[in-house]
Amino acid sequence: MSLLAEERKKIILEELDTQGKVQVLALAEQLQVSSETIRRDLDTLVKTEKIKRVYGGAVKISYDDGEPPYQERQIINRDAKMAIGKQASLLIEDGNTIFLDTGTTILEFARFIEGKRGLTIVTNSLPTASLLKESLSQGLFRGKLIILGGEISPDQQSVSGYLCEEMLKNFHVDKAFLSVGGVSIHTGISDYDLNESVISKIATNQSKEVIVLADHSKIGVQSFSHIADLNMIDVIISDKKLPASWSAKLEQNEVTWIAT
Template sequence: MFGVERRSRILLLLQEKKSMLVHEIAVIFGVTEETIRRDLKELEKGGLILRTHGGAILADESKTEAALEVREGINSAGKDAIGKEAAKLIHDGDTVILDASTSSLFVAKHIKDKKGLTVITNAERIIFELSDCEDVTLISTGGILRQKSLSYVGKTAETALSNYHVSKAFISCKGFSPQKGLMDSNEQESDIRKAMLQRSEKAIFLCDRMKFDKVGYVVTAQLGDFDYFITDAPIPADWNEALKESNVALVVAL
């Protein structure tokens, strides 16, 4: 059996059982656990599964709440650190765009005490988070609520964005590599992010370590579209070159 074949079978098994142990899978295919671990890494990079200690679970997008909220739990420390650093780029009186990502939600949590801010977003969770901040003018794009992500997408939301022009946009994604750029797994979310980038003077890319070298099937943007790259871990050595070439400032939050 070839590796690809095994990996696709692992996916099928996971779809059935929802979660499995590395050991369990290794026995089924008669290979070492190390091999399975490598398979799982591969599958995780494609965003198909979620690796855990001892095994893996299906990255089931359809399981709205549970999946979404567990995902939020992943590397929340890192995302919080990123949010804190990103917040430093926002000053009293600024007008900014926050996208519908957990990373941006953490940015929102760190700007509550700033004065005279205007925040434009398509994320219901961010609206909820900031709705009690008297000193923040909150603008929602409106549109059809995508329940999986609790964000507004579609033509309405994009059109709404075109009414504004801001100084800074904070954008995340599903996966990133310097060669392929920012990738998402949902076209609508990708489109909204593209629209956001167009409406902003400067762009800040929020990229926690879990996104490194992950992939999605739709390209949202390229590294060169951004002015800042904020992350929570040392980046792979060869990325520095790409950042310099694209003239993107690197911020590592710790």
């Protein structure tokens, strides 16, 4: 395959990161090739499971029927999630109060919480709470662990609902770590589960600093339920390098991008 074709596909993926969708005719004009050439490029990218074809173009892969159950998601892009989690753990300081949401990247992040004192950790994730309980018992860190109450979702291994929301509103935290379904340069962060996104939205409002953990598959994706605009986010940690077309918008909104 020619270098030219590889360059075209790179540009297509960058455009998807920025816009979330591409059109065949617009790409053909932009790259000065035929529409048929662009269609072949898109078909090749479909085979790599990076995009999905739609009428007249393509969109970035997302979960059409909602996210898979928690246990299935744990093995998806796990190396990337571990790297992101390790990087995120460097942002924790002694005495911090932090919120951790229900994402699988958050579970990997929790594995790296150690050596800190005076932490207060609030979470609505059952697996994360269980892991942190063991870490506390083993003396890997010192502090308090608070699990929010409410309705339990067996599939997502999370707690949500009215009771959970009201309980969270009573807390003010230094840092909220969110593992989201999508990060869009236009619409900010979003998730697939409505109940969990409401909890994440409250946590965003109750936190001094919002840190988003998102592997490459989440960048450029707009999922079902909106959580917050970019101006509510302080840091994005990803295994993907900052898309060049995002730089100005992130700088305008004072968002720091950390690549693992």
